[in-house]
Amino acid sequence: MKNNILSIAIALAFVALLILLTDPFMAWMPPAGLAAVLLAVAVLMCAWIGFIIYERAGDEREEAHRMQAGRAAYLSGIAVLTVALVVQGLAHDIDPWISGALAAMVLVKLAARLYSERYR
Incomplete structure (x- = not known):
């Protein structure tokens, strides 16, 4: 159960990060440095989620x-x-x-x- 809660929390954090990155409603205009950091974090998190965290089967x-x-x-x-x-x-x-x-x-x-x- 604890592993499922962690997986759900990570997935929700990733979706929130993607929403912040894409800014679908043009609610904010981040400075270039912050946008680059958000992009780097999203790319690293995507690689970590996609290739590492969900690939353990017992x-x-x-x-x-x-x-x-x-x-x-x-x-x-x-x-x-x-x-x-x-x-x-x-x-x-x-x-x-x-x-x-x-x-x-x-x-x-x-x-x-x-x-x-x-x-x-």
Whole structure:
């Protein structure tokens, strides 16, 4: 239970940091130094969350839960990026990072599946 509370707190802190970084409502204009620090902290936190903190599985059941969570995250990422691509496509202003992120997600999933089938 304690581990779940820590994971939830870290995820909420990360979302709050991203909201501060993107400033969706243009509520504040941070100085350049503060914006750079926020960006650096967000990048480091993203790498730490994505690659280190959630990658410990003890038994087969925990491993299955991690795989299901990864699949849900992948599908939600694809859905959000696809909606963003459609909305920006209708506005005739497609951000190349959205297309690149979609392509990277699909290609890495395909490569991982092919690798696991070949070397299983």
